[in-house]
Amino acid sequence: MIANAYELIVYILTLFRVYEPLLNVFQALGAEYVLRIIIVLVEIAVLFVFVLLTVMFLTWMERKVVAMVQSRYGPMVTGPRGLLQPVMDGVKLIGKEDIIPAKADRWIFTLAPFIVFIPALLVFIPLPFGESLIISDLRVGLLYIIAISAISPIAILLAGWASNNKYSLMGAMRAVAQDISYTIPLALAAIAVVLLTGSLSMVDIVNAQGGAWFGVIPQWFIFIQPLGFILFLIASIAEMGRIPFDFQESESELVAGFFTEYSGMKFAMFFLAEYAHLFAVSGIVVTLFLGGWTGPVLPFIPVQITSLVYFLIKTYAVIFFAMWLRDTVPRVRIDQLLNLGWKIMVPLALLNLLVTGFLVTAGVMV
Amino acid sequence: MAWISKNWAMSGIIAGLIVTLKHVLHIGNRPTVTVQYPYERMKVSPRFRGLHAVDENACIGCGICEINCPNSTIQIVKYNTKWYPQVNIGMCLFCGLCVDVCPMNAMKMTGNYELADYTRESLVYGPDRLLFNKEVKQ
Amino acid sequence: MNPAEELKQKLPSAVVSIGIQVNKPMAVIKKEELLNAAQKVKEMGFDHLSVITGIDYMDHFEVVYNFFSYAKKQNLALKVITDHEDPEVDSLTSLWKGADWLERETYDLVGIKFIGHPNLVRILLPDGWIGHPLRKDYDMDTEQFVTIGEGGEDIVSTDGSNLLRRK
Amino acid sequence: MDPVTIDTTKIKSIKRKPVTALEKLEDTGLISTVLAAREREGLILLSTIDQVFNWARLSSLWPVTSGLACCAIEMMGVAMAHHDIARFGMEIFRASPRQADLMFVAGTVTKRMAPRVKQLYEMMPDPKWVIAVGSCASTGGPYHESYSVLKGVDLIIPVDVYIPGCPPRPEAWLYAIIQLREKIKNEGYGAKWGLNK
């Protein structure tokens, strides 16, 4: 049993008979840890490239889905079916002039995009992409994810404050209020799942959903926790800041929300972070409620590959739902959003938790 | 809470989702309507008011179009021993008054709309670019 | 009986003459009695103030009010004639809230002052614009330019050097 | 052709802090290097970088939302299903000029609006382009006799492409966009800063 990506790399290297010689070389130098560091760096590089490619694909997909709903084509000219469009956008943004407004707080203004971007990457660390495709199976994985996500409001507030623009500040305030009020139902809905599995580790949560009733219906938590799933989905869409809850950048109200004043590469980082967050949150939804990477095992294909494919299919289904919803509904008002969060979602999540707790203690579930 | 008790089913949103999904899947005469311009073109109506054209033989250079133009877009200039209108299409309203008033029916408006250019001066269309010859066309 | 005659019966002192404006009855009102007449007109059921028009006739100004009654489905026009030097009429904002902007617009473009208007400033053109464009003697040759001041307000000047590009 | 020599000592002796984008770029020495390379026609790599950047720029022109008058409705028409500006990757109408590359001056620029249009243009980061749409923006058009209309937006900001029409039909916009793409394709690296002339 291969526990995580590090061991997987070691396993592959051993399979090609290069690990032993490499290890020997480094051991002879007395620097075994260097090899470990190199392998970890390779892991992180692969993750980074994967996230970058995913984000680019997601921006393309978003534009295509919007276009399909609106009976048009979307990007077509650049590359086949416009596939190169996100690359071009990225290259162009690198080549743009980087403006820092005269009245802005220069340091914070520069720092904020990084503070947004780094947690968006860090979230991926305990997220299992497939069987043994996980950077590190933290024992407190879920807690870690929720904690890391909580950093981004701070960065948004920094960005809004440093821009010295009324629209930015209002956008940042709204974003923070929204993030804080929706993290609570999000966490409460997740805790119900934790009660069922008895573990915070993401891998354990996935493994708990591995079986099937009558051999047909998979034992996903969506069937045991339908209310929890709906709450978690709504709260995560709100956390992602997408329509109908996109207050951070509601175009028609606040010009572009907290990144009104950002241009060039800094703006690109907000953009990247937003889509990385979208992918991460969808992945978490899949892991918690839709059985993660579990699925029918196929012969002759390594389980790592099939599980990755299952995971990606499920994740893109959730992402498609988010995009589809975005094209259908208008946005709600900020006070209505907060009402919904505090007066409806939190009590419902608590109720859900209470019922789950009773049932688990009574031994009905699991 | 009262609101959620009334709307817990979210039937309106679900109905909306169904409509948009119908568009995604092109169910029931909801096709993609885009005309990919440089490769495909929409049919332009014969009455379309685009770039002017002046019949070389019919035009008598009377200047009625010049006086009738709402914003003095047209000027009569000399070209090859005869007088012809010159149109500054960068200022033109494309209202068609000049076509309506032309006593010889020499002024026409073609379906040409690809007129974008890099300088303001090149938008002044002199007789050399406006004239056409009926005989040659037939 | 058309409403103009009715108005003349009710307020014989205010109405100078009555006439017809193509197919709408019209009454010419004394300048001083306008507010009174408007009050009466409103009591007669003309609740919709459609438009206020100021016309410059070189030697005098005319201000025309067009009313409509939702209940009776009738039209009525009131006309006030003012002198050219210092055109002033009473404001109808106390009776119709909709008169507010219409009067401001007339003030802006024609230059007729409305006495008793709560906020008689220019509405379409920026403050400080020289002249009232819809007067016949408006100087069309002098170009006026607008620039933005420190607080975002408009500054009008005839010198456009800050704005125009060096060629 | 003689190689262009760059006298770096002169630049350093001035010791001024770079303020504008042009000065910052000059400070890095990139422009002069590229220009020198272009002169010598030796370094293919750098001119390839040029081409890549130009390609990226022409493929993702994000317009700023700045509808002014009648043409703004046709601007919406261009973005909508039948013509679909998104095919060129241009459907991202940024509300904030800081993230835009292209400005459609779509409509009549009145005297009162002119300083704001100029401000909007100045807020956009380099490199940036302007398309003057319709008769009003090109020359003042129908309203060029009016007291309150600016006679052409090129009096206040530089314009790259003019589209005649009142308002131009969406295909005419797309034609103009193709013209602009052609223009960008042939630009040198420092073109927007007026250096390759």
Added chain:
Amino acid sequence: METDELIINMGPVHPSTHGVLRFKLRMDGEIIKECTPVLGYLHRGTEKLGEMKTYLQFIPYTDRLDYISAMPNNYAFVKAVEELAGIEVPLRAEYIRVITMELNRVVNHLVSIGSLLMDLGAATMIMWGFRERENALQLYEMLCGARMTFNYIKPGGVREDIPEGFIPKLNEFIKDMEKRIEDYEQLINTNEIFMMRMKNIGVISAEDAINYGMTGPTLRGSGVNYDLRKVEPYSIYRDIDFKVCVRRECDSYARYMVRIDEMKECLYILRQVVDTMPEAKIVSNPKYGIAPMTGAPSAVMPYFPRIFTPPAGEVYSRIEAPKGELGFYVVSDGTTKPYRVKIRSPSFCNLTAIPGMVVGLKIPDLIAAFGTIDVVLGDVDR
């Protein structure tokens, strides 16, 4: 605790002000304390230009007032001139005018609803609206050669007769449109979030609406049964059977629903007009003006005057434009140019009510209320 009031400037270039309108907002947190619209960023001096152009030359300028629905503008000015000069119009020309105007009402409401929904954050509706609008514009292009600025209605008739193949295409459009409206209703009407945003927002009572001089769908949304097409029937509206769409809720949702209902009613009118259209192909008054001299393409080439001098006098004539009551006050001194043209634009008068409507609401509500008022800045600033 000391709190400070926040002053926010929305516009003039702001995504949701439908053009170049500016709102000066005095805010207490998120609550609007005072809202002052600042106009004039699109003031083009049309009224002054009207005094400088001849009657025929001024018709293209009327197109550019309310550029979403230009045909009623054309008609309103021409109607004023016709009343002034006492010109009779052939019946077929009146039918064509009504077709174009009702088609334009559909287009206007599509754009209005679409941009309202876009401001609320749902971009799909505007795309669908413009998709159908494009079909209507193709009909217009067939008819008069332009898409938005028509210059089609002339004193004494219309510029050209309808071309062949127009009526079948129009019928197809009507049939298509009826299906599309069902789609729109399914997408929006019952959407819970939409209702939450629109119900009881921007309430204006009937008395206030009348006092402010609001007209059109905004007034009918406040429960006043008033439509100039019924009250003072002009053109052929006397013979057409249609009902006035009225809602009594007085809020933004009612105004939105009035527009949806009116679109359906327009399609109903269009069907009627197409069915009862007279066959005689006379579309201009031959008594008035001179015929084209040579080389007329066909015998039915319309007659309309080149130089047009109505008698001296003044007239105020108004019609029910899609946005409300559109009036032209024309003063003639017997020359070829009008002495004074005053435009009573519906958007300008409807916008008057905004400051009173939004106090105590939030910025998103301002956007919702403003979207249902449906103004076009060309019409407001002129």
